[in-house]
Amino acid sequence: DRPGTMENIESHSLELGLTHRLSPSMVTNLSGGTVYPPSINDSYDWIAFAELTKSFQVSSITAGYSRTTSNTSGLTDQLNINETYSLQWNYTLTSSSNISLFGNYIKNRTEPVATVDITSYNAGVSGNWRPYAWMTLGLGYIYFQQQAGGSVGTDIEREQVFVNISITPAEWRL
Numbered sequence: 001d002r003p004g005t006m007e008n009i010e011s012h013s014l015e016l017g018l019t020h021r022l023s024p025s026m027v028t029n030l031s032g033g034t035v036y037p038p039s040i041n042d043s044y045d046w047i048a049f050a051e052l053t054k055s056f057q058v059s060s061i062t063a064g065y066s067r068t069t070s071n072t073s074g075l076t077d078q079l080n081i082n083e084t085y086s087l088q089w090n091y092t093l094t095s096s097s098n099i100s101l102f103g104n105y106i107k108n109r110t111e112p113v114a115t116v117d118i119t120s121y122n123a124g125v126s127g128n129w130r131p132y133a134w135m136t137l138g139l140g141y142i143y144f145q146q147q148a149g150g151s152v153g154t155d156i157e158r159e160q161v162f163v164n165i166s167i168t169p170a171e172w173r174l
Contacts (some may be wrong), residue, residue, distance in 0.1 A: 009071045010039040011079065013049055025055045035069045037079045044083070045069060053132055059091040075152050078110035099127040109150070117150035126162075138164040 017031025029051040034044050051064040064086040072080045088102040103123040126140030139162070146156040162173040 009037065009077060009079065011035060011037040013034050013047060013069070017049065021169040027053045027055075035079075037069070040079050045079070045111070051169045056109060059089065062086070062088045062090075062106070067170060072110060072116055072152075076110055076115045078113060080108055080116060085106045085135075093127075096127040096131070096165050097127065099125065102126050115151050116152050118146055120146040120156075122142065124160075134168055134170060136168075138162070 013035045015033030015134045032048045053062045085105045122144040124142035
């Protein structure tokens, strides 16, 4: 913004959702709604979320889709549309350890003009081990790739390895 001016993005949304257990091992979460951004244009847009989880004896698989709107955090004065497709597999190794494989396809674009037009992918593996009731150790790897097609953004490729330790004193748990 130029000194002394302020840009605002106004957006209103209404969303309704439901969770339904299709069977003892299958759960679905669905929601949908509408978005009205009067500061950008006088038309309505839509938002949605769908997730299906299938549980097995020691594992589960979750597939999901979401479409949300947001601001672009100062990049433009337009509305950002984010669409995410996700897939995750969780496997319980022991009562105190698990492993997950996951992947996402994400598309971000601004409306009414595609100033931001970014497609990104990530895939990874992570695991947790709880040696004590108050401590969890985690380890993981994520590969990320981003391709920018609009006038804002850049192509990125990175690999990330992470290690984390979570400590939760017994009296702080809910």
